[in-house]
Amino acid sequence: MAHNAIITLTTDFGTQDGYVGAMKGVILSMNSKAVIVDITHEIDAHDVLSGAFTLKNSCQSFPESTIHLAVVDPGVGSTRKSILLQTEKYFFLGPDNGVFSFVTREGEQVGVFELTESKYFLTPLSDTFHGRDIFAPVAGYLSLGIDPSEFGPELHDYVRISLPSPIVSESGIEGHIIHIDRFGNLVTNIDTESVDAFRTRGDIRIDVGSIALKNIARSYSEVEAGSPLAIVGSTGFLEIAVNKGSARQKLVLKRGDPVRVEMIS
Amino acid sequence: MAHNAIITLTTDFGTQDGYVGAMKGVILSMNSKAVIVDITHEIDAHDVLSGAFTLKNSCQSFPESTIHLAVVDPGVGSTRKSILLQTEKYFFLGPDNGVFSFVTREGEQVGVFELTESKYFLTPLSDTFHGRDIFAPVAGYLSLGIDPSEFGPELHDYVRISLPSPIVSESGIEGHIIHIDRFGNLVTNIDTESVDAFRTRGDIRIDVGSIALKNIARSYSEVEAGSPLAIVGSTGFLEIAVNKGSARQKLVLKRGDPVRVEMIS
Amino acid sequence: MAHNAIITLTTDFGTQDGYVGAMKGVILSMNSKAVIVDITHEIDAHDVLSGAFTLKNSCQSFPESTIHLAVVDPGVGSTRKSILLQTEKYFFLGPDNGVFSFVTREGEQVGVFELTESKYFLTPLSDTFHGRDIFAPVAGYLSLGIDPSEFGPELHDYVRISLPSPIVSESGIEGHIIHIDRFGNLVTNIDTESVDAFRTRGDIRIDVGSIALKNIARSYSEVEAGSPLAIVGSTGFLEIAVNKGSARQKLVLKRGDPVRVEMIS
Numbered sequence: 001m002a003h004n005a006i007i008t009l010t011t012d013f014g015t016q017d018g019y020v021g022a023m024k025g026v027i028l029s030m031n032s033k034a035v036i037v038d039i040t041h042e043i044d045a046h047d048v049l050s051g052a053f054t055l056k057n058s059c060q061s062f063p064e065s066t067i068h069l070a071v072v073d074p075g076v077g078s079t080r081k082s083i084l085l086q087t088e089k090y091f092f093l094g095p096d097n098g099v100f101s102f103v104t105r106e107g108e109q110v111g112v113f114e115l116t117e118s119k120y121f122l123t124p125l126s127d128t129f130h131g132r133d134i135f136a137p138v139a140g141y142l143s144l145g146i147d148p149s150e151f152g153p154e155l156h157d158y159v160r161i162s163l164p165s166p167i168v169s170e171s172g173i174e175g176h177i178i179h180i181d182r183f184g185n186l187v188t189n190i191d192t193e194s195v196d197a198f199r200t201r202g203d204i205r206i207d208v209g210s211i212a213l214k215n216i217a218r219s220y221s222e223v224e225a226g227s228p229l230a231i232v233g234s235t236g237f238l239e240i241a242v243n244k245g246s247a248r249q250k251l252v253l254k255r256g257d258p259v260r261v262e263m264i265s
Numbered sequence: 266m267a268h269n270a271i272i273t274l275t276t277d278f279g280t281q282d283g284y285v286g287a288m289k290g291v292i293l294s295m296n297s298k299a300v301i302v303d304i305t306h307e308i309d310a311h312d313v314l315s316g317a318f319t320l321k322n323s324c325q326s327f328p329e330s331t332i333h334l335a336v337v338d339p340g341v342g343s344t345r346k347s348i349l350l351q352t353e354k355y356f357f358l359g360p361d362n363g364v365f366s367f368v369t370r371e372g373e374q375v376g377v378f379e380l381t382e383s384k385y386f387l388t389p390l391s392d393t394f395h396g397r398d399i400f401a402p403v404a405g406y407l408s409l410g411i412d413p414s415e416f417g418p419e420l421h422d423y424v425r426i427s428l429p430s431p432i433v434s435e436s437g438i439e440g441h442i443i444h445i446d447r448f449g450n451l452v453t454n455i456d457t458e459s460v461d462a463f464r465t466r467g468d469i470r471i472d473v474g475s476i477a478l479k480n481i482a483r484s485y486s487e488v489e490a491g492s493p494l495a496i497v498g499s500t501g502f503l504e505i506a507v508n509k510g511s512a513r514q515k516l517v518l519k520r521g522d523p524v525r526v527e528m529i530s
Numbered sequence: 531m532a533h534n535a536i537i538t539l540t541t542d543f544g545t546q547d548g549y550v551g552a553m554k555g556v557i558l559s560m561n562s563k564a565v566i567v568d569i570t571h572e573i574d575a576h577d578v579l580s581g582a583f584t585l586k587n588s589c590q591s592f593p594e595s596t597i598h599l600a601v602v603d604p605g606v607g608s609t610r611k612s613i614l615l616q617t618e619k620y621f622f623l624g625p626d627n628g629v630f631s632f633v634t635r636e637g638e639q640v641g642v643f644e645l646t647e648s649k650y651f652l653t654p655l656s657d658t659f660h661g662r663d664i665f666a667p668v669a670g671y672l673s674l675g676i677d678p679s680e681f682g683p684e685l686h687d688y689v690r691i692s693l694p695s696p697i698v699s700e701s702g703i704e705g706h707i708i709h710i711d712r713f714g715n716l717v718t719n720i721d722t723e724s725v726d727a728f729r730t731r732g733d734i735r736i737d738v739g740s741i742a743l744k745n746i747a748r749s750y751s752e753v754e755a756g757s758p759l760a761i762v763g764s765t766g767f768l769e770i771a772v773n774k775g776s777a778r779q780k781l782v783l784k785r786g787d788p789v790r791v792e793m794i795s
């Protein structure tokens with residue numbers, strides 16, 4: 001671990017209150033050479049699933065040994081554990097509530113440690129702001145080369161939540177909208193592999209809201225400005241978009257609404 | 266002062282206009298090794314009290330010698346002074362309008378310097394953007410080791426505004442909500458020491474909006490999800506919160522509304 | 531090019547989705563010493579003109595050799611080119627759609643290169659997120675000292691859009707509001723040189739919405755709190771503001787509304 005380690009932050013703290021600033025101050029107090037990068041602080045308050053989804057989509061772009069902090073923590077101060085998850089490529093620090101559900105690959109060897117060694121925490125330790133008092137200082141110490149096992153005992157498991165799965169049948173896939181991004185793109189839980197399995201068998205149709213789409217476009221510009229399209233987004237999931245516009249506004253849809261892929265030949 | 270000095274920014278500039286980017290460019294033009302950290306840029310426009318409160322809550326987490334810039338500056342271009350405040354641990358740069366009211370400890374020795382040496386300012390100097398033209402370059406030079414006294418004459422005092430104090434009587438404390446955070450937590454101006462003085466004498470009750478609370482919880486999870494609670498927040502003040510919810514929304518309260526702590530036995 | 535090169539980001543990606551985090555991860559994967567600075571990520575979605583205007587106002591504050599990325603890219607995946615623009619002071623990377631229209635000075639020598647060398651791109655290359663897959667890695671390689679000509683062939687020209695010009699006649703200037711900032715300041719397209727040409731001839735009057743202003747103030751504080759004023763803003767354009775208030779709210783105006791400077795003597 002080089003001293004100029006990268007530490008990323010994914011939280012639901014917003015940027016108006018100075019909570020994030022306090023966390024950064026603590027990290028830099030431990031390691032003034034740490035490179036701190038914001039992923040986002042605008043996860044909806046207490047929305048662990050959304051935090052897990054956003055972390056998954058961004059964390060893989062970072063170099064090996066990056067330390068990813070994720071603090072979406074409705075259970076702060078309760079009996080939920082604080083953990084360090086070590087994967088083959090990264091370190092993850094945060095509450096054991098499912099926020100790391102999607103960051104490992106199938107079959108990957110991981111180590112999980114409970115953060116119990118209070119000598120690595122701030123004193124006094126609050127029961128309302130573990131981002132500042134536990135996760136930030138532990139990130140700082142970890143970036144200085146402290147071994148993961150020093151922070152507490154190894155655990156056998158950690159909390160994982162499942163991304164609501166699409167229902168796949170002979171005739172098609174029934175999924176739904178799991179995220180809407182800043183551009184109004186509707187991100188579904190239908191992964192590209194599932195769609196491709198149907199496309200190789202014949203023609204498909206995608207039903208979403210009041211419209212039906214017959215193709216999966218390669219780029220937004222394949223349709224006219226203002227027209228809807230289906231596309232495999234940068235996250236690897238099927239998205240419904242509008243070229244140079246907002247699918248959310250045009251189709252008047254929201255998170256949770258259904259999206260169906262159907263065989264038509 | 267090491268060249269990789271930490272410089273924090275607290276402003277009401279927002280993040281949509283590029284004003285903050287311009288300030289960072291100026292700082293890095295003076296000292297390319299400076300480590301710039303955002304505390305927040307979302308102080309309500311011209312709300313000096315809110316800027317002072319947020320700066321107080323975050324600045325203490327940073328390591329010694331950090332330079333804190335705070336530019337909430339409704340009087341830019343008027344006769345208000347530009348100052349450098351040197352405390353035992355930090356440097357503060359900003360307008361002399363009260364934004365540094367809460368950053369010193371009782372009885373702490375401080376130095377105050379008026380920024381008048383225009384050779385450390387940008388040329389031409391605007392009358393509308395001292396964040397870019399005065400405070401950013403002075404922060405850059407200060408981080409390179411220029412002595413505080415080089416920037417202008419020492420002053421005997423600087424502007425301090427008072428946080429509206431709670432009224433303490435034999436029967437209780439009458440305070441009010443001074444800040445509402447992103448989670449809808451209602452931060453009061455009642456400090457934990459005042460509350461503790463009453464708690465040692467007997468049972469208390471906290472009246473806020475239409476509800477009464479009989480305990481001060483240690484963590485949000487002491488009550489059921491959706492229920493209100495009183496708690497000492499991470500800022501050291503009494504807060505009214507809702508476990509896994511928003512007290513602002515549930516109790517329909519706003520900044521300035523009263524909160525009372527009363528003896529009941 | 532030093533390895534601790536500064537790389538700025540101006541996008542319409544917002545900060546809620548982790549897109550910006552992914553770009554930063556890619557840059558740091560190429561060059562872990564790069565200093566990444568956000569200008570803004572809150573350009574209105576697909577608003578190239580607004581991105582160009584904001585970039586112009588901020589980029590000049592950065593030191594020589596800074597690499598400015600600007601990704602406001604409604605045509606991503608279409609036939610629009612990806613370019614590297616080299617000016618006397620800076621490097622600019624982004625789509626060839628006009629976002630760099632205002633960053634060069636009159637008569638400045640520039641080089642323009644089309645980004646075609648896919649060995650500098652991420653694999654697989656998406657058709658929806660060139661910020662992450664093309665511009666971020668090219669910025670990383672460029673910051674390591676790769677010569678601009680290595681990324682693809684030199685072009686003879688690049689797309690420039692014009693800032694809607696004010697109409698100047700013998701009797702005055704007819705301009706309009708091109709930007710409204712976080713404070714509600716109304717930024718016009720009337721540059722200070724044009725106004726000064728009239729002011730040297732005699733008295734002027736500025737008509738905006740339902741009011742007329744007879745002076746151009748040097749600072750906000752020349753009028754009473756709550757009163758409107760005209761001022762040359764930090765961007766070099768005429769602005770309509772309200773001292774310690776919001777001109778947008780007080781005058782109920784919007785982008786595109788007319789502003790007239792008239793000779794009255």
